[in-house]
Amino acid sequence: MGHTVIGARSAAATMIVARLMLAAAAHAGTPEEIQHLLEYIGGSGCAFVRNGVESDAVAAREHIRAKYSYVKGRVGSAEDFVRLAASRSSMTGEPYVVRCGSSQFQSADWLTAELRRYRGEAGR
Numbered sequence: 001m002g003h004t005v006i007g008a009r010s011a012a013a014t015m016i017v018a019r020l021m022l023a024a025a026a027h028a029g030t031p032e033e034i035q036h037l038l039e040y041i042g043g044s045g046c047a048f049v050r051n052g053v054e055s056d057a058v059a060a061r062e063h064i065r066a067k068y069s070y071v072k073g074r075v076g077s078a079e080d081f082v083r084l085a086a087s088r089s090s091m092t093g094e095p096y097v098v099r100c101g102s103s104q105f106q107s108a109d110w111l112t113a114e115l116r117r118y119r120g121e122a123g124r
Contacts, residue, residue, distance in 0.1 A: 029122070033078035033115060037086065038065055040114050046100040048107070051089050054099075082111045 042061035047054050050063070068075070068085040075081050087108035088095045096107035 029119075030075075030077055030081075033118065034068070034075075034081045036118050037078065037081065037111055037115065038068075040111075040118075041086070044098075044100065046098050049097040049099065051092055051094055060096075078115050079112070082108055082115070086111055 038061055041048075041064060042058050044057045046057055048057065048060035049055075050060075055063070064086045067090070068081060071084045075084060086096070087106070098105045098107050098110045
Protein backbone atom coordinates (compact mmCIF):
# COMPACT_ATOMS: atom_id res chain seq x y z
CA MET A 1 0.00 0.00 0.00
CA GLY A 2 2.86 2.40 0.82
CA HIS A 3 4.36 1.76 -2.63
CA THR A 4 1.07 2.79 -4.25
CA VAL A 5 1.11 6.20 -2.56
CA ILE A 6 4.75 6.76 -3.45
CA GLY A 7 4.08 5.61 -7.01
CA ALA A 8 1.10 7.97 -7.33
CA ARG A 9 3.14 10.90 -5.98
CA SER A 10 5.98 10.11 -8.34
CA ALA A 11 3.58 9.91 -11.30
CA ALA A 12 1.99 13.23 -10.31
CA ALA A 13 5.40 14.88 -9.99
CA THR A 14 6.44 13.51 -13.37
CA MET A 15 3.26 14.90 -14.94
CA ILE A 16 3.88 18.33 -13.41
CA VAL A 17 7.45 18.40 -14.69
CA ALA A 18 6.30 17.28 -18.14
CA ARG A 19 3.67 20.04 -18.26
CA LEU A 20 6.22 22.65 -17.22
CA MET A 21 8.64 21.43 -19.89
CA LEU A 22 5.92 21.57 -22.54
CA ALA A 23 4.95 25.08 -21.46
CA ALA A 24 8.58 26.19 -21.62
CA ALA A 25 9.00 24.64 -25.06
CA ALA A 26 5.82 26.30 -26.29
CA HIS A 27 7.19 29.71 -25.28
CA ALA A 28 10.81 29.12 -26.25
CA GLY A 29 10.23 30.95 -29.52
CA THR A 30 8.46 33.90 -27.90
CA PRO A 31 11.30 36.48 -28.08
CA GLU A 32 11.99 35.55 -31.70
CA GLU A 33 8.29 35.74 -32.59
CA ILE A 34 7.91 39.13 -30.91
CA GLN A 35 10.99 40.44 -32.69
CA HIS A 36 9.56 39.18 -35.98
CA LEU A 37 6.25 40.94 -35.32
CA LEU A 38 8.04 44.19 -34.49
CA GLU A 39 10.04 43.94 -37.73
CA TYR A 40 6.87 43.06 -39.62
CA ILE A 41 5.14 46.18 -38.28
CA GLY A 42 8.09 48.45 -39.09
CA GLY A 43 8.62 47.05 -42.56
CA SER A 44 4.97 46.84 -43.55
CA GLY A 45 4.66 50.27 -45.14
CA CYS A 46 1.16 50.39 -43.64
CA ALA A 47 -0.38 53.28 -41.74
CA PHE A 48 -1.35 52.74 -38.11
CA VAL A 49 -4.19 54.57 -36.43
CA ARG A 50 -4.08 54.96 -32.64
CA ASN A 51 -6.78 57.00 -30.94
CA GLY A 52 -7.71 58.57 -34.26
CA VAL A 53 -4.15 59.65 -35.08
CA GLU A 54 -2.41 58.07 -38.06
CA SER A 55 1.31 57.28 -38.00
CA ASP A 56 3.68 55.47 -40.31
CA ALA A 57 4.90 51.92 -39.77
CA VAL A 58 8.26 52.87 -38.26
CA ALA A 59 6.67 55.20 -35.70
CA ALA A 60 4.10 52.51 -34.87
CA ARG A 61 6.85 49.93 -34.35
CA GLU A 62 8.69 52.24 -31.98
CA HIS A 63 5.52 53.01 -30.03
CA ILE A 64 4.70 49.31 -29.70
CA ARG A 65 8.32 48.47 -28.79
CA ALA A 66 8.19 51.06 -25.99
CA LYS A 67 4.81 49.78 -24.82
CA TYR A 68 6.17 46.22 -24.86
CA SER A 69 9.11 47.18 -22.64
CA TYR A 70 6.58 48.50 -20.14
CA VAL A 71 4.43 45.30 -20.08
CA LYS A 72 7.21 42.78 -20.77
CA GLY A 73 6.96 41.18 -17.32
CA ARG A 74 3.39 40.12 -18.08
CA VAL A 75 4.15 38.75 -21.57
CA GLY A 76 4.54 34.98 -21.69
CA SER A 77 3.72 34.44 -25.35
CA ALA A 78 3.54 36.26 -28.67
CA GLU A 79 -0.23 36.28 -28.22
CA ASP A 80 0.24 38.14 -24.92
CA PHE A 81 2.47 40.63 -26.76
CA VAL A 82 -0.27 41.27 -29.31
CA ARG A 83 -2.96 41.55 -26.64
CA LEU A 84 -1.01 43.70 -24.16
CA ALA A 85 1.20 45.86 -26.39
CA ALA A 86 0.08 45.84 -29.99
CA SER A 87 -3.68 45.75 -30.28
CA ARG A 88 -5.29 48.65 -28.44
CA SER A 89 -4.70 51.87 -26.58
CA SER A 90 -4.00 51.38 -22.89
CA MET A 91 -5.48 54.79 -22.23
CA THR A 92 -8.77 54.60 -24.14
CA GLY A 93 -9.13 50.89 -24.93
CA GLU A 94 -9.67 51.81 -28.57
CA PRO A 95 -8.35 49.15 -30.98
CA TYR A 96 -5.39 50.01 -33.18
CA VAL A 97 -6.24 50.00 -36.88
CA VAL A 98 -3.83 49.10 -39.67
CA ARG A 99 -4.34 50.52 -43.16
CA CYS A 100 -2.47 48.78 -45.97
CA GLY A 101 -3.40 50.28 -49.30
CA SER A 102 -7.17 50.05 -49.61
CA SER A 103 -7.42 47.35 -46.92
CA GLN A 104 -8.05 48.03 -43.25
CA PHE A 105 -7.62 45.63 -40.31
CA GLN A 106 -7.70 45.68 -36.56
CA SER A 107 -4.10 45.35 -35.45
CA ALA A 108 -4.81 42.25 -33.33
CA ASP A 109 -6.26 40.36 -36.31
CA TRP A 110 -3.49 41.53 -38.66
CA LEU A 111 -0.69 40.51 -36.29
CA THR A 112 -2.32 37.22 -35.31
CA ALA A 113 -2.57 36.26 -38.99
CA GLU A 114 1.11 37.12 -39.47
CA LEU A 115 2.07 35.13 -36.39
CA ARG A 116 0.24 32.07 -37.77
CA ARG A 117 1.98 32.49 -41.13
CA TYR A 118 5.37 32.90 -39.45
CA ARG A 119 4.89 29.85 -37.25
CA GLY A 120 3.85 27.81 -40.28
CA GLU A 121 7.03 28.76 -42.11
CA ALA A 122 9.19 28.15 -39.04
CA GLY A 123 7.72 24.65 -38.69
CA ARG A 124 8.79 23.54 -42.15
